[in-house]
Protein backbone atom coordinates (compact mmCIF):
# COMPACT_ATOMS: atom_id res chain seq x y z
CA UNK A 1 0.00 0.00 0.00
CA UNK A 2 1.13 3.54 -0.58
CA UNK A 3 0.84 6.56 1.63
CA UNK A 4 -2.53 7.81 0.68
CA UNK A 5 -3.70 10.17 3.38
CA UNK A 6 -7.34 9.59 2.61
CA UNK A 7 -9.40 12.26 4.28
CA UNK A 8 -12.64 10.59 5.18
CA UNK A 9 -14.14 13.68 6.73
CA UNK A 10 -13.59 12.51 10.31
CA UNK A 11 -17.31 11.83 10.81
CA UNK A 12 -17.60 14.96 12.91
CA UNK A 13 -15.19 13.51 15.48
CA UNK A 14 -13.02 16.02 17.29
CA UNK A 15 -9.25 16.10 17.50
CA UNK A 16 -8.51 14.77 20.96
CA UNK A 17 -5.03 16.33 20.90
CA UNK A 18 -5.80 20.00 21.42
CA UNK A 19 -2.30 21.05 20.62
CA UNK A 20 0.43 19.98 18.19
CA UNK A 21 3.04 20.17 20.97
CA UNK A 22 1.04 17.65 23.01
CA UNK A 23 0.57 15.29 20.07
CA UNK A 24 4.30 15.46 19.39
CA UNK A 25 5.24 14.42 22.94
CA UNK A 26 2.54 11.72 23.37
CA UNK A 27 5.08 8.98 22.61
CA UNK A 28 7.54 10.32 25.20
CA UNK A 29 5.02 9.95 28.02
CA UNK A 30 3.37 6.77 26.72
CA UNK A 31 6.87 5.31 26.79
CA UNK A 32 9.12 4.91 23.79
CA UNK A 33 8.98 1.15 24.37
CA UNK A 34 5.34 0.29 23.95
CA UNK A 35 5.38 -3.06 25.79
CA UNK A 36 1.57 -3.00 25.79
CA UNK A 37 1.66 -3.56 22.02
CA UNK A 38 3.81 -6.72 22.10
CA UNK A 39 0.86 -8.96 22.90
CA UNK A 40 -1.07 -7.55 19.93
CA UNK A 41 1.87 -7.95 17.54
CA UNK A 42 2.12 -11.57 18.74
CA UNK A 43 -1.58 -12.08 17.89
CA UNK A 44 -0.94 -10.96 14.31
CA UNK A 45 1.47 -13.93 14.09
CA UNK A 46 -0.77 -16.25 16.11
CA UNK A 47 -3.70 -15.71 13.73
CA UNK A 48 -1.54 -15.48 10.60
CA UNK A 49 -2.83 -12.03 9.66
CA UNK A 50 -1.32 -10.44 6.55
CA UNK A 51 -3.49 -7.31 6.68
CA UNK A 52 -4.59 -5.18 9.64
CA UNK A 53 -6.87 -2.22 10.32
CA UNK A 54 -5.72 -0.12 13.30
CA UNK A 55 -8.72 1.90 14.55
CA UNK A 56 -7.77 4.95 16.61
CA UNK A 57 -4.15 4.50 15.51
CA UNK A 58 -3.13 7.81 17.12
CA UNK A 59 0.55 8.56 16.65
CA UNK A 60 0.95 5.29 14.76
CA UNK A 61 3.07 3.21 17.14
CA UNK A 62 1.31 -0.08 16.34
CA UNK A 63 0.63 0.58 12.65
CA UNK A 64 4.25 1.43 11.91
CA UNK A 65 5.54 -1.48 14.00
CA UNK A 66 3.46 -3.89 11.89
CA UNK A 67 4.34 -2.21 8.60
CA UNK A 68 8.05 -2.64 9.34
CA UNK A 69 7.34 -6.37 9.78
CA UNK A 70 5.75 -6.55 6.34
CA UNK A 71 2.07 -6.49 7.39
CA UNK A 72 -0.28 -4.49 5.16
CA UNK A 73 -1.74 -1.82 7.46
CA UNK A 74 -4.47 0.80 7.35
CA UNK A 75 -4.48 3.22 10.29
CA UNK A 76 -7.48 5.46 10.95
CA UNK A 77 -7.75 8.31 13.46
CA UNK A 78 -9.79 11.52 13.71
CA UNK A 79 -6.78 13.47 15.02
CA UNK A 80 -4.89 15.17 12.19
CA UNK A 81 -2.23 16.20 14.72
CA UNK A 82 -1.64 12.60 15.80
CA UNK A 83 -1.52 11.42 12.17
CA UNK A 84 1.13 14.04 11.40
CA UNK A 85 3.31 12.47 14.11
CA UNK A 86 2.47 8.97 12.85
CA UNK A 87 3.64 9.79 9.35
CA UNK A 88 7.16 10.54 10.60
CA UNK A 89 7.71 7.05 12.06
CA UNK A 90 9.85 4.36 10.40
CA UNK A 91 7.60 2.25 8.18
CA UNK A 92 4.97 5.01 7.96
CA UNK A 93 5.36 5.23 4.20
CA UNK A 94 4.04 1.67 3.96
CA UNK A 95 0.87 2.42 5.96
CA UNK A 96 -2.35 3.76 4.43
CA UNK A 97 -3.44 6.56 6.79
CA UNK A 98 -7.08 7.55 6.92
CA UNK A 99 -8.11 10.78 8.64
CA UNK A 100 -11.47 9.97 10.19
CA UNK A 101 -13.23 7.24 12.10
CA UNK A 102 -14.01 3.61 11.28
CA UNK A 103 -17.05 4.42 9.09
CA UNK A 104 -14.77 6.61 6.94
CA UNK A 105 -12.49 3.72 5.97
CA UNK A 106 -12.89 2.89 2.28
CA UNK A 107 -14.03 -0.68 1.42
CA UNK A 108 -11.50 -3.22 2.70
CA UNK A 109 -11.21 -6.90 3.55
CA UNK A 110 -8.55 -7.26 6.24
CA UNK A 111 -7.63 -10.27 8.37
CA UNK A 112 -7.61 -8.44 11.69
CA UNK A 113 -8.65 -5.14 13.25
CA UNK A 114 -7.28 -3.70 16.50
CA UNK A 115 -8.07 -0.94 18.96
CA UNK A 116 -5.01 -0.63 21.21
CA UNK A 117 -4.51 1.54 24.31
CA UNK A 118 -8.15 1.45 25.37
CA UNK A 119 -9.48 3.24 22.28
CA UNK A 120 -12.71 1.26 22.82
CA UNK A 121 -13.42 3.43 25.87
CA UNK A 122 -13.63 6.69 23.90
CA UNK A 123 -17.01 5.73 22.46
CA UNK A 124 -19.46 7.18 24.95
CA UNK A 125 -22.83 6.57 23.29
CA UNK A 126 -24.27 3.17 22.41
CA UNK A 127 -24.93 4.24 18.82
CA UNK A 128 -21.36 5.52 18.37
CA UNK A 129 -19.97 2.23 19.62
CA UNK A 130 -22.36 0.11 17.52
CA UNK A 131 -21.62 2.16 14.42
CA UNK A 132 -17.90 1.62 14.98
CA UNK A 133 -18.33 -2.13 15.45
CA UNK A 134 -20.51 -2.34 12.31
CA UNK A 135 -17.92 -0.44 10.28
CA UNK A 136 -15.10 -2.68 11.54
CA UNK A 137 -17.18 -5.78 10.77
CA UNK A 138 -17.61 -4.47 7.22
CA UNK A 139 -13.82 -4.16 6.84
CA UNK A 140 -13.05 -7.70 8.04
CA UNK A 141 -13.03 -10.75 5.83
CA UNK A 142 -15.38 -13.51 6.99
CA UNK A 143 -13.75 -15.11 10.03
CA UNK A 144 -11.46 -12.10 10.51
CA UNK A 145 -10.79 -11.01 14.08
CA UNK A 146 -11.32 -7.82 16.03
CA UNK A 147 -9.05 -7.44 19.06
CA UNK A 148 -9.36 -4.60 21.57
CA UNK A 149 -8.76 -3.82 25.21
CA UNK A 150 -11.00 -2.07 27.72
CA UNK A 151 -10.26 -1.44 31.39
CA UNK A 152 -12.13 -3.66 33.86
CA UNK A 153 -14.56 -1.35 35.67
CA UNK A 154 -14.28 -3.33 38.91
CA UNK A 155 -10.59 -2.36 39.16
CA UNK A 156 -11.56 1.33 39.37
CA UNK A 157 -8.38 2.49 37.60
CA UNK A 158 -9.55 6.09 38.02
CA UNK A 159 -8.77 5.92 41.74
CA UNK A 160 -5.10 6.22 40.76
CA UNK A 161 -5.66 9.17 38.44
CA UNK A 162 -4.22 11.84 40.72
CA UNK A 163 -1.28 14.19 40.28
CA UNK A 164 0.57 12.36 43.07
CA UNK A 165 0.41 8.95 41.34
CA UNK A 166 0.68 9.97 37.69
CA UNK A 167 3.13 12.89 37.69
CA UNK A 168 6.05 12.48 35.24
CA UNK A 169 8.77 14.87 34.14
CA UNK A 170 10.83 14.20 31.04
CA UNK A 171 13.43 15.96 28.97
CA UNK A 172 11.96 16.25 25.48
CA UNK A 173 14.13 16.96 22.45
CA UNK A 174 13.38 20.43 21.13
CA UNK A 175 11.17 21.27 24.13
CA UNK A 176 13.33 20.89 27.24
CA UNK A 177 11.74 19.64 30.46
CA UNK A 178 8.05 18.81 30.26
CA UNK A 179 5.77 17.78 33.13
CA UNK A 180 2.63 15.75 32.69
CA UNK A 181 -0.04 14.29 34.94
CA UNK A 182 -3.66 13.15 35.00
CA UNK A 183 -6.30 14.26 37.49
CA UNK A 184 -9.70 12.63 37.96
CA UNK A 185 -12.60 15.10 37.75
CA UNK A 186 -15.75 13.03 38.20
CA UNK A 187 -17.23 9.55 38.10
CA UNK A 188 -20.81 9.22 36.93
CA UNK A 189 -21.78 5.56 36.62
CA UNK A 190 -19.75 4.15 33.72
CA UNK A 191 -18.47 7.60 32.69
CA UNK A 192 -15.18 8.84 34.07
CA UNK A 193 -14.06 12.38 33.38
CA UNK A 194 -10.47 13.48 33.83
CA UNK A 195 -8.02 16.14 32.76
CA UNK A 196 -4.53 15.57 31.35
CA UNK A 197 -2.20 18.44 32.19
CA UNK A 198 1.04 19.20 30.32
CA UNK A 199 3.40 21.96 31.38
CA UNK A 200 6.24 23.06 29.11
CA UNK A 201 8.85 24.45 31.48
CA UNK A 202 10.76 26.33 28.75
CA UNK A 203 7.95 28.88 28.27
CA UNK A 204 5.56 27.97 31.10
CA UNK A 205 2.80 26.94 28.65
CA UNK A 206 0.19 24.80 30.39
CA UNK A 207 -2.21 22.70 28.31
CA UNK A 208 -5.25 21.01 29.84
CA UNK A 209 -7.00 18.29 27.81
CA UNK A 210 -10.32 17.06 29.21
CA UNK A 211 -11.65 13.62 28.28
CA UNK A 212 -14.38 11.22 29.29
CA UNK A 213 -14.02 7.46 29.05
CA UNK A 214 -16.72 4.83 29.36
CA UNK A 215 -16.04 1.74 31.47
CA UNK A 216 -18.31 -0.92 29.98
CA UNK A 217 -18.85 -4.26 31.70
CA UNK A 218 -17.74 -7.57 30.21
CA UNK A 219 -21.39 -8.50 29.55
CA UNK A 220 -22.18 -5.21 27.88
CA UNK A 221 -19.13 -5.47 25.61
CA UNK A 222 -19.98 -9.08 24.76
CA UNK A 223 -23.61 -8.38 23.88
CA UNK A 224 -22.73 -5.27 21.83
CA UNK A 225 -20.30 -7.37 19.77
CA UNK A 226 -22.87 -10.13 19.28
CA UNK A 227 -25.48 -7.62 18.08
CA UNK A 228 -23.09 -6.45 15.34
CA UNK A 229 -22.27 -9.90 13.96
CA UNK A 230 -19.29 -10.97 16.06
CA UNK A 231 -18.72 -14.10 18.12
CA UNK A 232 -16.55 -13.56 21.21
CA UNK A 233 -13.97 -16.34 21.07
CA UNK A 234 -11.94 -15.32 24.10
CA UNK A 235 -11.41 -12.62 26.69
CA UNK A 236 -7.76 -12.57 27.69
CA UNK A 237 -5.69 -10.55 30.11
CA UNK A 238 -3.16 -7.87 29.18
CA UNK A 239 0.14 -9.45 30.30
CA UNK A 240 1.72 -6.07 31.10
CA UNK A 241 -1.31 -5.00 33.22
CA UNK A 242 -2.45 -8.24 34.84
CA UNK A 243 -6.03 -8.27 36.10
CA UNK A 244 -6.72 -4.74 34.88
CA UNK A 245 -7.93 -5.15 31.31
CA UNK A 246 -10.35 -7.18 29.24
CA UNK A 247 -8.67 -8.16 25.98
CA UNK A 248 -11.50 -9.18 23.65
CA UNK A 249 -10.90 -11.46 20.67
CA UNK A 250 -14.04 -11.44 18.54
CA UNK A 251 -14.59 -13.13 15.17
CA UNK A 252 -16.68 -11.70 12.32
CA UNK A 253 -19.31 -14.25 11.27
Ligand SMILES: C[S@@+](CC[C@H](N)C(=O)[O-])C[C@H]1O[C@@H](n2cnc3c(N)ncnc32)[C@H](O)[C@@H]1O
Nearest residue numbers: 013016056057058078079082101116117119122
Ligand atom coordinates in the same frame (compact mmCIF):
# COMPACT_ATOMS: atom_id res chain seq x y z
C1 LIG B 1 -5.24 6.67 23.94
S1 LIG B 1 -5.09 7.10 22.24
C2 LIG B 1 -4.50 5.55 21.60
C3 LIG B 1 -3.77 5.68 20.30
C4 LIG B 1 -3.14 4.40 19.74
N1 LIG B 1 -4.12 3.34 19.54
C5 LIG B 1 -2.01 3.90 20.60
O1 LIG B 1 -1.95 2.69 20.91
O2 LIG B 1 -1.11 4.71 20.91
C6 LIG B 1 -6.80 7.13 21.72
C7 LIG B 1 -6.98 7.49 20.25
O3 LIG B 1 -8.36 7.34 19.92
C8 LIG B 1 -8.63 8.32 18.92
N2 LIG B 1 -10.09 8.50 18.78
C9 LIG B 1 -10.89 9.39 19.42
N3 LIG B 1 -12.16 9.28 18.97
C10 LIG B 1 -12.15 8.30 18.02
C11 LIG B 1 -13.15 7.73 17.18
N4 LIG B 1 -14.42 8.13 17.22
N5 LIG B 1 -12.79 6.76 16.31
C12 LIG B 1 -11.50 6.33 16.27
N6 LIG B 1 -10.51 6.84 17.05
C13 LIG B 1 -10.83 7.81 17.91
C14 LIG B 1 -7.89 9.54 19.40
O4 LIG B 1 -7.71 10.52 18.39
C15 LIG B 1 -6.60 8.92 19.90
O5 LIG B 1 -5.61 8.90 18.88
